[in-house]
Amino acid sequence: MQTISLSKVIPAPIDIVFDEYTDHERLSELPMAISSKVTTPGHTEKNGLGAVRRLNAGAIQLREEITAFERPHLMEYRITWSFPKARHDLGRVEFTEVPGGTRVDWRTVFTVELPLVGGLADPAFKVLFSGVFKTVLHQVEKRSVARAQRES
Template sequence: MKTIVVTKTIKAPIEHVFEAYTDHERLADLPMVISAKVVVPGKTEKNGLGAVRVVNGGLITLREEITAFERPHLMEYRIRDSRPRSEHELGRVEFVEAPGGTKVTWTTVFGLRSPLLAVAEPAFALAFRAIFKMTLDQVAKRAIAETAA
């Protein structure tokens, strides 16, 4: 199993950062994502607790369920199905007010099920770290734009 932790401070209020991050379908704005859809809406809001999102990245497809949703401080998710097949213990994104903005800490713990692919876990970890950073850069742009509006 590999653990990835990515942290970024975004110069926007916590409410704007949380909203920008939890707008699941905006993941499709990323260049490596073909589509991102909420296929089961959350219990109290579309992107909230219980929501299921499917992210199609071509070679990688993820079906994720939102397992914790505490606006505006926490969102957790679990990958319920994926291609390639993976084990996923934790997906946790924490939002904390910080001087000048919001500190976001994104943690995930995963492993690949196939013994053949398991040797590629370090490469997958590097790729996911880069994707998480790109995602948080996009979140920052949207949250800062919302703050300026």
């Protein structure tokens, strides 16, 4: 099992950062993404609890379900299907107000289940996914700061 933990302070209000992070279809704006779509809306809001999102990044594809959604402080998700096949134990993103903005703490625990190589590929996927998560947080920061400036 591999664990990725990232933290970033984004200079924008917590409500805006939470909204920008949880807008699942905006993942399609990432350079490595082909598409991102909410295939099942959440119970009380499109991107909320129970939502299912599908991300296509070509060689990597994921279907994830939102398993906890506590606006504006917490979102958890679980990968329910992936290519390549993976076991995903946790995806947790916490949002905390701090001086100067919002701290985002993102943690995920996974293992890739590739035939023949098994967990030997996990370290490479950890590096790959760490880079993707940093890119996601960078995009969320850009959108959050721009929106905060528009709304002020």
